[in-house]
């Protein structure tokens with residue numbers, strides 16, 4: 289998979305050189321490229337924004353600068369050769385006004401061949417950018433990582449690239465661990481986990497986990513996951529696909 293991230297703060301994305309995503313890049317599983325939007329400006333001051341039409345506070349990012357950048361990194365511009373096929377690219381725009389980015393979104397994006405992430409700043413990106421690329425046949429997703437506002441899309445891009453990158457085959461050591469984690473295939477929050485020492489002060493590890501009885505351990509973990517989900521995320525319980533849960537249980 290290739291991911292191009294365009295931002296006016298490329299250094300913000302340096303964290304993606306670390307940990308799992310860093311290993312995925314080194315292994316050639318993830319081709320991640322970070323670009324400075326100002327490389328596509330044409331004026332001496334490398335201007336990327338201007339005042340909003342209709343008035344209001346703050347500044348809006350210009351469509352012409354973003355258009356040149358996205359055309360280039362998506363391959364639509366056809367650098368020197370034939371113009372690329374926009375339907376092979378998925379444009380992701382992190383924004384507080386977007387659809388909620390969830391584990392399901394991450395799973396869908398992890399199946400894409402090429403993502404372009406446009407990190408907006410200020411009051412956002414001119415609305416014609418998303419409109420233009422949708423009209424070319426490019427898939428465009430305006431996505432929010434939660435109900436709060438950030439100063440720019442870069443932090444959201446870090447979240448999304450990590451959530452997507454870790455799902456790529458070969459990135460996480462044991463793919464089975466992806467099934468039982470929170471928001472995984474079971475649709476539950478993960479059960480509580482324990483490790484050595486068996487006794488820590490007056491707190492002990494639940495006996496069932498020391499029993500070596502795998503069926504009982506599995507049932508206990510499933511029960512704990514259901515209880516935790518019901519307590520913390522009743523919305524997830526309502527959406528639970530019990531048949532899929534049973535199928536998962538029976539498969540394990």
Ligand SMILES: COC(=O)c1ccnc(N)c1
Nearest residue numbers: 383432433434438440444
């Ligand atoms: C500027 O971008 C944001 O403030 C943002 C992006 C994605 N999700 C959010 N909740 C906020």
